[in-house]
Amino acid sequence: MSEDQSNHGALVQVGRVGKVFHRGSEDIHVLADLSMQVPAGEFLALMGPSGSGKTTLLNLIGGLDRPTNGTVSVAGENIDQLSDRALAAWRARHVGFVFQLYNLMPVLTAERNVELPLLLTHLSRAERQKHVETALAMVGLSHRAKHYPRTLSGGEQQRVGIARGIVTDPTLLLCDEPTGDLDRKAGDEILNLLQSLNREHGKTIIMVTHDPHASARAARTLHLDKGQLSAGA
């Protein structure tokens, strides 16, 4: 089977990517010659020990960082070639992020946090509100829309974070340790939610985790070690 055929249908294509960070005179090779594909509609878990390059890989796929070499293509677009401005616009259109520490704006209510990505669209205020209500309903938090993050539990804050991630109906949902700061029960609820988004709404999800319990919910798991995917990836 040719390379083109093997890549056919892949939403995310990472081709021979390397990433080097510079610390003083020292070069740190975080990723080396890494290639992978993620088909549309897949729920993929990236596992590996601390410092293995999981978050760096996620950042490259999400356009938050650029590879030192190699290519990253999402939905047929080589995002490593985009200018900063175009990359920001691309992120707004195609990627939803879910962070370990929720990263909500403490000065905004849950609904205003969810609305943030919509501020970059041309939607009217009423349309934005409708989208926000839908997203909050999907994560089961309609009744907490007017609450500030400090009044929400960790699990609820993470659900607001997910609502913010999906409110623009992005091509790709990238989750960086989404259950890393939650207890088992709240973590399970978040994983249930991610699974439901994948199965019922067809969302393509890439989740970084070091928790085997979390990765078990994904359809496929890739293991990273010292910047390279281990066998079976």
Place this chain on the structure above:
Amino acid sequence: MKFFHLIWCNLRRKKLRTSLTLLSIIVAFILFGFLSAIQQALVGGVALAGADRLVVREKVSIINLLPVSYEARMDRIPGVDFATHQTWFGGIYQDPKNFFMQNPVEPEKFLKMHPEIILPPDEEKAWLATRTGAIVGRRTAERFGWKIGDKVPIQSTIWTLPDGSRTWTFDIVGIYDGKDKGTDTTPMFFGYDYFDEGRQQWGKGQVGWYTIRIKDPSQAAEVAKRVDAEFENSPHETKTEPEGAFIQGWAAQIGNIVFIVAAILSAVFFTILLVTGNTMAQAVRERTGELGVLKAIGFTNAQVVALVLAESCLLTVIGGAVGLGLTRAITPVVAQQLAGLLPLFFLPTRDLVIGLGLSIALGLVTGFFPALQAMRLRVADALRRM
């Protein structure tokens, strides 16, 4: 506008810090407003001075008098339309704190010379016909509750009546208004004839200064030279200058007002620059992670810069608007108290607009470096700092 809620919420994040910064900006703009009003009071008349008017005073000092006979000689000088005179009366009404300007003038020529003084025709007629008649500006009439028909005793600090008293009585026959807001409507004017006949021997036949209307304003310098040349080597040599320069000369007795005001304001705004700049720098530093989130979800560098600048501008514009608004509200009250000393004490619209412009500029300058800092943030680095 859709970003306003986000900007406003960020501004309210640290309420105490924002309030204190806002307070310091408000105080700075109140100071700006008051200094502008003082400057207006002292040198504002320069802008309103007639371009076709020259003022002739005694060469050594304005307190030295000039002969009344100079008027006819001035009228004959080429380029002069006509001349008329005024004299400093230096009177007070009832109490020394009720000081205001009163000058004896030649009524008909005075009104012709000063079209900025608006007097109803019947009151003008009454003034010309009444020897003891006086016209008073609207502000002073309102200040003392004077009406037409009142007899007003004014105690001169300079001029004595033959009976040794210094209390002169005038009949209020007219109340005038100013053509422009900047026209001083505090002085009182009365007939020179009544004054010259009434005063004791000292000073009789002499006047304080002359005002000359010239035929062609572009010839002002030449006419001024001719006037001074006319009285050269006489016992009373003259100094002739445009009315604007004359008014500026009065203010210059206190010092270079424009420089003093500029120096004080520079110091104040430099301090405010540091205070506000520090507030904004702290606000951005504390929010590094959140700015990273905004960038992650698609905000461009330009949008993040705009958010930071909008926040700093909102802070300074609120402070500026409140400070200038308070000044605008307070100055009329203060002006009432200073009516005699600084009759043109008010915050001009021009300075109000300059102040608002200054508040925006202050916001842009103080927000510049924090905005630059926000722009340079790398998303991946910023997210690690949540």
